[in-house]
């Protein structure tokens with residue numbers, strides 16, 4: 001029998017799906033990418049996943065029998081034990097036994113994981129948190145995702161849903177969150193929350209940069225545009241970003257007190273585009289809001305989108321050992 005020396009990391013995103021074949025060192029050997037099918041339903045989406053995996057194997061010049069496992073990361077809640085996708089806001093798959101169906105189709109063990117948990121684990125395996133044992137990962141973007149690693153193991157909780165730091169309440173009775181609660185971290189610190197405030201500024205003529213480049217279209221307010229407005233010296237924009245950063249620090253301060261981690265990593269588009277303009281106020285607020293005298297480091301994630309691929313692959317492979 002051929003040696004099982006390859007693993008697949010699969011990132012099922014809301015706009016694109018990416019399959020990467022990796023070797024034992026989690027170095028990529030070949031990949032394939034496709035737009036996530038819209039309105040396809042469970043079965044057709046599965047078919048798209050299967051053919052993308054075969055395409056990636058071809059690109060890597062690898063055979064199915066070389067695969068130790070497939071790790072698939074999905075952007076939504078899962079039932080880990082049952083290997084089921086519960087729902088995904090941006091992918092047309094619901095209440096579906098993805099793990100078993102995919103195992104059946106390819107004949108290789110499949111491990112299903114939430115994408116932010118996978119991303120945090122990827123940073124732990126090969127990125128910014130490589131030398132840490134206890135890690136809090138937080139990824140502010142459209143929402144605020146998170147992952148928790150304790151003693152070198154991804155903490156999943158009873159159902160596999162642990163690590164939802166974005167739904168920690170930091171402003172009880174505050175803004176309504178997408179999840180239905182009020183005052184979640186996500187409702188005040190996500191990129192969406194920032195963009196919502198920037199639309200107001202644009203309407204009031206307080207951010208000429210945002211008004212010129214995005215008008216009042218919230219979808220057009222990307223992290224890069226936020227940076228441009230800050231660099232143009234638009235003070236109200238700086239205030240909005242620093243307020244969101246402050247809130248993120250409020251949440252992180254509590255997490256530091258609860259977990260006493262070795263390292264906190266912050267990833268996602270805001271961090272990649274804004275860098276210290278964002279991270280410094282987050283760090284200041286985190287330290288102001290933590291009680292224990294921790295000198296815990298706060299660093300930017302380093303793998304970008306690759307973290308999900310590496311993390312899902314590593315989780316899948318390590319589960320076979």
Ligand SMILES: [Zn+2]
Pocket residue numbers: 166167177178179180181184186187
């Ligand atoms: Zn929430």
